[in-house]
Amino acid sequence: MKGRSILLDHVGEREAAALMVDGKLEDLLIDDDSQPRPGAIFRAICDRPLKGQGGMMLRLPEGETAFLRQSKGLRPGQPMLVQVTGYTEAGKAVPVTDRVLFKSRYAIVTPGKPGVNVSRSIDDEEDRARISAIGHAVMEGIEHGLILRSSCAGADDDDIAEDIAAMADLASAVLNDLEGTEPEALTEGDGPHVLAWREWVSAAEVVTDEGCFEDHGVMDQIEALKSPFIDLGEGHMYVEATRALVAVDVNTGGDTSPAAALKANLAASRMLPRALRLRGLGGQLAVDFAPISKAHRKQVEQSLRASFRNDAIETSLVGWTTMGLFELQRKRERLPLAAILRGL
Template sequence: MTGPSRDIEILIDRAGPLLRAAVVEDGRLTDLHIDSAVRPSRLGEIVLGRVDRIVTALNGAFVDIGGTAGLLNNADLRTAAPTSRKAARAGTTLRAGQPVLVQVKAEPGGGKGPSLTMDVTLPGRFLVMTPFKPGISISRRLAQGDARGRLSQMISEITGGLGGGWIVRGSALGVETELLASEAEALALAWRQIERQVAGDPPRTLSTGSSAAVRAVVETGGRRIARIYVSDAAIRGELADLAPDAAALVEIRQEALFDRYDIEGAIRELSGRTVPLPGGGSLVIDRTEALTVIDVNGGERPNALATNLDAVEEIARQLRLRNIGGIVIVDFINMTARRDVEHLLGALGQATADDPAGVNVYGMSKLGLVELTRQRRGPPLSDLLASCGVSRSD
């Protein structure tokens, strides 16, 4: 397996209540992961919960996961017979007081509690273990035809005897077999440790979600990590379990790491509404309770398509950095040629294809507005910074 790679640096530091991990490519911030002691994240937690009550009107059930109740929708139920999944209903599958193994797939937001799923996953950098979904799933971008069959056979040999199912991520392209095998064994071991804790009274947390440091490494995609700078020696040990090759890249630095590449300044800019574009254009980003609106301004640049394509790359970056989730409406500069619109939509889909949160681009409306959705994974960056006393820049 071979493919292109882009070298990146990861900077991880602690600042007051925050654990922050910045991913930098060519000196530019591309991803930002933050954990706050003031507002701890439960994203990815695996919990033995207890069904609180069935709510037919919401097509699901509220499950007590300790300290709060999350919503388990019918679509996220797991039944003993997978073929009956479409017909599964909380009212017939679950009962009040019943223990149920769930994972937090989205944190509270917009006045709603956390969202839960019974389809537990354990993500690694190259593979994702799906304990309750047997089989191997391979991205179409990785291989086709005979090459796809050979890749599937190789993953089968690596994961044989480990149980569960496996998703092969796009970042597996070009990775040595030994490293894939090591990660598969680590994920399978983590699942066995969770299984040993299931016996007991709910609610109980069986596994916490990944820290900002681990997420930064896991979600690097196909980019090669050149160096990881950390301010805390304990982070090396945290990375060693899941990514031993990445742990070897760690350098401990007793300095203000986020002064490199002016990461602090870049974070402050993320709290503002306006984002400059090449050529004098800009984005204006406004978040409401229901959705986020992004307006593309071209300035004095005459080429609407060129400005819109510049905007596409920046929009994809801002969605990730600001952790914008839910419905997003983009008002691009008006274009009359249908081929230009199709080019733009294709570019937007490609720019967001590697977003770990998952982005769906639905096309352009009759009003010329592009509609997309991005999975909610946690609080928007602006909310997280506000909870720690960081205000907007404009």
């Protein structure tokens, strides 16, 4: 299948979405009910502060716990609105924030931060003025703030206005539901099909036929993701998750030419965001690149920065260690694919 395609199907009984580019799996979302989805909003109850860490443990429904990275002004028993920011390892508290956002395809409503802002990636002044006018018209008299996303460029005015109004109404409904002394789930977060509509906004053919994953080779590519081995063309690499971190090993293979190591490392740098995204891996990462001179390290680092700049998941490039490893820190926005497949 040539071109860009979005496939909406199920893996087992779980909702799933796949983004294909020229027949190659570029992104994959599979639902999982073992943890609250990122984006879910709860009325949580403050439980106890963690002295020395500056955080607060919170109670969620069904006996689950959450961790908020601040405790100033909070007291045990106090209800508060929080939003899940990512997944966590088994046995750990769910990470949450008190800066609740309401995000859709075109709009992000930001309670407590008034004003209408247009994405800086929209650089056409006429388009910016048009989109801003829509936002101001819909948000008139509403105290919440608004961010208009880059997907608004070229979108229909009515679609943008409808999206803004829906998010503003949802924000008002949720923010007015703080009463109560017991934890409660107020929104469940978006599933794979809604996330695909919300985030994969470039022009694409959308396929919703039952069994389309099998028909278009998605299942075969998911099966290949179970292996840590990745062929780079210019060598190969292994991506393996341990409990402490994700280890990446880059090798030149049979190529012994002077430029082999640099070529393999640059190929690995370009491939790494996709490899991590498809496998749902995050947290601390350590990359053992093929041996290169310190003069070539800057090239590899520049390639890494360019690659992760286009990746939607927040990743911090920490830098080189004294042993020559490259460290990264990646947000845990997804559960590891291996864990999801084990549960099927």
